[in-house]
Amino acid sequence: MVDGKIVIDDVSYAYGGDWILRNVTLHVPPNAVTVFFGPAxxxxxxxxxxxxxxxxxxxxxxxxxxxxxxxxxxxxxxVNVPNLRRRVGMVFALPLPIPGTIxxxxxxxxxxxxxxxxxxxxDILERSLMQAALWDEVKDRLDSPATALSGGQQQRLCIARxxxxxxxxxxxxxxxxxxxPISTRKVEESLYELKQNYTIILVPHSVQQAARVADYAAFFxxxxxxxxxxxxxxxxxxxxxxxxxxxxxxxx
Amino acid sequence: MMSQAETSEKPxxxxxxxxxxASIRVLGFSTIGFVLLIxxxxxxxxxxxxxEVPLKNLFGTRWYPNFGYFGTLPLIFGxxxxxxxxxxxxxxxxxxxxxxxxxxxxxxxxxxxxxMVEVLxxxxxxxxxxxxxxVIAPLVRVIFNAPTGLTVFSGALVLAYMSLPTIISVAExxxxxVPKSYRDAALAMGATQWQTIxxxxxxxxxxxxxxAVMLGMGRAIGETMAVMMVTGNAARMPLDLxxxxxxxRTMTATIAAEMGEVxxxxxxxxxLFGIGIILFLLTxxxxxxxxxxxxxxxxxxxxx
Numbered sequence: 001m002v003d004g005k006i007v008i009d010d011v012s013y014a015y016g017g018d019w020i021l022r023n024v025t026l027h028v029p030p031n032a033v034t035v036f037f038g039p040a041x042x043x044x045x046x047x048x049x050x051x052x053x054x055x056x057x058x059x060x061x062x063x064x065x066x067x068x069x070x071x072x073x074x075x076x077x078x079v080n081v082p083n084l085r086r087r088v089g090m091v092f093a094l095p096l097p098i099p100g101t102i103x104x105x106x107x108x109x110x111x112x113x114x115x116x117x118x119x120x121x122x123d124i125l126e127r128s129l130m131q132a133a134l135w136d137e138v139k140d141r142l143d144s145p146a147t148a149l150s151g152g153q154q155q156r157l158c159i160a161r162x163x164x165x166x167x168x169x170x171x172x173x174x175x176x177x178x179x180x181p182i183s184t185r186k187v188e189e190s191l192y193e194l195k196q197n198y199t200i201i202l203v204p205h206s207v208q209q210a211a212r213v214a215d216y217a218a219f220f221x222x223x224x225x226x227x228x229x230x231x232x233x234x235x236x237x238x239x240x241x242x243x244x245x246x247x248x249x250x251x252x
Numbered sequence: 253m254m255s256q257a258e259t260s261e262k263p264x265x266x267x268x269x270x271x272x273x274a275s276i277r278v279l280g281f282s283t284i285g286f287v288l289l290i291x292x293x294x295x296x297x298x299x300x301x302x303x304e305v306p307l308k309n310l311f312g313t314r315w316y317p318n319f320g321y322f323g324t325l326p327l328i329f330g331x332x333x334x335x336x337x338x339x340x341x342x343x344x345x346x347x348x349x350x351x352x353x354x355x356x357x358x359x360x361x362x363x364x365x366x367x368m369v370e371v372l373x374x375x376x377x378x379x380x381x382x383x384x385x386x387v388i389a390p391l392v393r394v395i396f397n398a399p400t401g402l403t404v405f406s407g408a409l410v411l412a413y414m415s416l417p418t419i420i421s422v423a424e425x426x427x428x429x430v431p432k433s434y435r436d437a438a439l440a441m442g443a444t445q446w447q448t449i450x451x452x453x454x455x456x457x458x459x460x461x462x463x464a465v466m467l468g469m470g471r472a473i474g475e476t477m478a479v480m481m482v483t484g485n486a487a488r489m490p491l492d493l494x495x496x497x498x499x500x501r502t503m504t505a506t507i508a509a510e511m512g513e514v515x516x517x518x519x520x521x522x523x524l525f526g527i528g529i530i531l532f533l534l535t536x537x538x539x540x541x542x543x544x545x546x547x548x549x550x551x552x553x554x555x556x
Contacts, residue, residue, distance in 0.1 A: 054436055057445070059359050086442035096437040099455055108451075109441040158437075165442065 004068075005030035005199040006051060006169065011065035013046060015058070020046050023065070024225045032215035033191055033200045035231065037207060038246065042220035044203045048171045051201070052088040053081050069169070086113060089162030093174040093205075095154035097146030102138055105146045105157055109165040124164050132160035133190045152183025159190070169199045177205040188213055207247060211235045219243045294532060298525030305519060310526070315487040315501075317510065317520045324527055326487045330404075330500035331531075333490045334483060335473045337408035338415060342472075343465055345412070346419030347454075350464075353420070354427040355449050366424075373417035381481030384410040389482060398497040402484030405496050410478045415468035422467055426460020427453060459545050466542035470535055473504075480505035503527045 004027030013021040021043040028034045036044040049055045051067060053074065066073050074084055086109065097105050106125050115121060125142070129135040134156040138149070146157060155175055162170060176184040191213055194200060204210040210217055214231030219240070227234060227243045238244040245251055301310065305322045312323030353365050388409055389401030396405070430453050438448040454461070484499025487506070507524050514521040 052440060054439055057435075057439075082442040082444050085440055090436075090440040092433060092436060092440075094433060096433050098434070098437060098452055108438075112441065112443050112447060161441065 004028045005070065006201075007066075007068040007071075008047070008051075009066040009068065011047070011050065011067060012063070013043070013050060013055075014062040015046075016060050020223050021050075022223045024220075025065075026218055026225055026228055028199060028201060029216060030199045031195055031197070033195050033202055033213050034216040034218065035210045035214035036201065036203050036218050036220055037210040037214075038220035038226075039251070041222065043223040044220050045173055047220075048090070048173050048201060048203060051169070051171060052085050052090055054085075054090065056081065082112075086165045087167055088169040088171060089165060089167035090171040091155070091158050091162050091173065091175045093177045095151060095158050095178070097149075097154055097157060100146060101143045102146050102149070102157060103142045106160050106164050109161065113165065128160040128164040129157075131163050131190065131194060132156040133186050134160055150183075152179045152186070155179055155183065156187060156190070159187070163194075167198065169201065170194065172200065172202045174203050174205045176209065184209075207235075207249075219246065221246070291532070294525060294528050298522060298527075298529045301519065301522035301526040304522060310523075313489050315506070317514075317523060322519070322523045324503075324523075324530065326489050327501055327503045327506050327527060328530065329490055330483070330487070331473055331502040331504070331534075333495065333500060334404050334407045334411060334479060334502055335469060337404060337496065338411035338472045339465060339469050341408060342412035342415050342419055342468055346416050346464065346468065347423050347461055349416070350420050350423035350427055351449055351454070354424050355445075355453065366421075369417050369420050372413075373421075377414065377475060377478040378481070380410055380414060381478035384478060384482035392497070396497050400484060400499060402482060402499050403497045404483060404490060404500045407479050407483035407500070407502075410482050411472045411475055414475060414478060415472045418471050419464045419468040422464035423457070423461050426457040426464065429460065430456045463542050463545045466538055466545065470538045470542070473538070474531070474535055476502075476504035476508050480508055485509065503531045507531075 006028040008024055008026045008028070011021055011024045012019060024043075024047065036047060038044060046055070050063070051069075051074075055061065063075075067075060069084070069088065073079075098108060100108075103125060106128050107121055110121060110124055115124075126135060126139075129138060134153060137153060138157075146154065149157060155178070159170075159172075159175070176187050179187065188209070191200060191202070195215070202213060204213065211231070214234075216228070217231045217234045218228040219226045219234065219238075219242075221242055227238060227240045229239075234243065235247055238247055301322070309320075310322050311325055312321065313325050314321040314323040315326055349369075353362055353369075357365060384406055385402075389403075389406045391401070392398060392403060392406045392409075393401030434452050434456055435448055438452040439445075443451065479502050483502065483505065485501045485505055486499040487501040488495075488498070490496075490498070490500050507527055510520070511524055514524065
């Protein structure tokens, strides 16, 4: 695990003077699902947002350490931030279709990136929706409003929207927290397909989900990385007492 | 006594409570009552003009009350022209200022700008009118080579300035109501900050921004003093774009300027109140449109 797709190197992060992350070091391997889990307030979401620099506009923060993508520091002065965000896609806890149709939602990113060839856009639309396991359900109504979809469909639409840019890394922040079990399962199943081509980091909404999807799992507690190992091991035989207590449901 | 009051089935009648409740109720209803009375007074004094003066005269193009011409069209057009020009100037300025304050400015600057915008709203209109007369009018005369600086355009500039605080603060609230997650979603797609604001935040806030414009318009059309001082007060029909740099006269300025000189109960007196009725209806329609915009927004359940 030395050559991570993403290397988080001794990162600490403070908001308004409170340290949310403390000296986190962690290598995220390519083509696998890495899970950041732990109780609320552990800094998982913050770390996720740091990886595609979504916290840039937040004021009164302090950061130390480095985050490397393919060995290059993403907080380097010369980095083009919109380009970085195209390489590192993100899906949020709440499905957030932007105002407009299904087609407009999926193609928003590519169009912003300056793509306007109709054939190419059509291909992207179909591929993205297929990968997000949504194509069959919406192929006949691509021009109806995105808000008419169910919550589960909207969330898969948001995944398709992120995939439309063919990112190298996909960050998912509790993508199934608002979904029913069937939609959750569809999203989780699509992760198996997606990890063939993408590096995926997921913040799950439960320990059970973490155990279901994780190839690698990192346990965060109060801003500290407690334990980081291949998924099966951490849930079956946690080494740290705190991890064990959390995994077995003694607190949470 | 205490325990009796607590356990008895019927609530005990307490005099002080009754008096306080009653006076609050009377005060509350009196507000509505006063509005109704004002409206009634306006109708009583203004409606007679509609049969004292033939409609053809009343909606004619000449307003010379001393000679029996009571054409209100120049005044209505004058008000509309000044107000619309003011809004065309104030809309981009106001919305972009709101965008700057809410989306771009750092926290400390926002804390300075917001109260300053609110202070703007408190400047007496006569002061702005004076400023318009002394500073803006001569500038307009020189720059546009007009015969006089007291023109529709000068009035619109002053009015735009006056409606800015309303537009800015309402538009800013609308932008503030757009969930942060919308911004995140657009940013995460590789949109720049400006693209995020333009494609996602402003469209999501558009009903609130429409409301801001409506309220700003309501403020502008009812404004009297500054307009009277700056627009030149010639009751002529502003029919072409060139009229932008000619004087015009608004409904409000007419009422204010002539009310002191008319014989109470005369035709001219009734005509001025008739203008008041028209003005009242116009502002009512504008405010109703604003209210409908809010209603629609609520019915859609906010933004989603």
